[in-house]
Amino acid sequence: MSGNSSVGQSGVYEAGDQRNYKDSELKAAQEPYKEGKENSHKNLDSKDERSIANKLAAEERNKGPSDDPETAASKKDPTLPATLHGNEPSKGAKLDAELQAEDEQRLREKQGK
Numbered sequence: 001m002s003g004n005s006s007v008g009q010s011g012v013y014e015a016g017d018q019r020n021y022k023d024s025e026l027k028a029a030q031e032p033y034k035e036g037k038e039n040s041h042k043n044l045d046s047k048d049e050r051s052i053a054n055k056l057a058a059e060e061r062n063k064g065p066s067d068d069p070e071t072a073a074s075k076k077d078p079t080l081p082a083t084l085h086g087n088e089p090s091k092g093a094k095l096d097a098e099l100q101a102e103d104e105q106r107l108r109e110k111q112g113k
Helices: 023-029 052-062 069-076 080-084 091-112
Strands: none
């Protein structure tokens, strides 16, 4: 009774529902993230349907030496970026510098014992 449909011929409904795939086709289907164009996804796009694992994997791949000279300078001295720009360092930066100096002093004292 394949001719009872008013949508089309019987060929439309055959051989489409169940197929036996080769192992190579299954392995290729298990890695859909690698398909597509480079930079076609924005990592923080809320409408992107990538899984959290894929987002984390992309973030790991994009990690690298991203410290610009100003960030590296702020790690050494928290007040340095503001003074380089000709501004007075903020209260938080001054406090961070004091805490960092105290920590370094404690480390020197512990190494001396």
